[in-house]
Amino acid sequence: MLCLAAAAAAMQAWAHGDVTPQAVDTTSLPQLGEGWRPENPYRGNDAAIKIGSSAYNQNCARCHGLEAISGGIAPDLRKLDNDCATLKDEARKAACVKENDDYFLNTVRHGRSRNGAVYMPPFEGVFTQEAIWAVKSYLEAHREKPL
Numbered sequence: 380m381l382c383l384a385a386a387a388a389a390m391q392a393w394a395h396g397d398v399t400p401q402a403v404d405t406t407s408l409p410q411l412g413e414g415w416r417p418e419n420p421y422r423g424n425d426a427a428i429k430i431g432s433s434a435y436n437q438n439c440a441r442c443h444g445l446e447a448i449s450g451g452i453a454p455d456l457r458k459l460d461n462d463c464a465t466l467k468d469e470a471r472k473a474a475c476v477k478e479n480d481d482y483f484l485n486t487v488r489h490g491r492s493r494n495g496a497v498y499m500p501p502f503e504g505v506f507t508q509e510a511i512w513a514v515k516s517y518l519e520a521h522r523e524k525p526l
Contacts, residue, residue, distance in 0.1 A: 424516055431515070439514065453498075463479060488501060
C-alpha cells in the first residue's frame with residue numbers, strides 16, 4: 380500500500396514537471412527600486428509584456444494554463460479585471476484596476492493557502508517586483524474583456 384501511495388505521488392509530481400521557479404531576466408526594464416509599487420508601472424509596456432509572457436509560460440502556465448487560459452486547476456487569469464471592464468465611471472474603473480493590482484501583487488508575493496493546504500506558493504524572494512509586474516502586464520494584454 381505504501382508503495383502504491385509513493386508511486387501516485389511521484390506520478391503527480393512528474394505530471395506538473397519541474398516546479399522550481401525559473402529566473403526572469405528584467406534587466407532591460409526600468410528598475411523600480413526597493414519599495415513595492417501599489418500599481419502596475421509597466422502597464423502597456425511592450426518590453427514588459429514580452430518578458431511577462433516568458434515568465435508566465437515558465438512559471439505560471441503549469442497551473443494557470445497556456446496563454447493564461449485555465450484548464451480548471453487554477454483561476455483563469457484573463458478574467459482578473461473583468462469587473463473593472465464593465466464600469467462606465469472612469470474614476471471607479473481606475474480604483475477597480477488599482478484594487479486588482481493590489482490583489483495580484485499580494486497573491487503572487489504571499490501565495491494562497493486554505494486550511495493548511497497551499498494552493499499557490501509565495502514568490503516573494505523568488506521574483507523581483509519587476510518580474511511580477513511584467514507578468515501582470517502580459518496578463519493585461521490577454522484580458523478576456525478589454526478595459
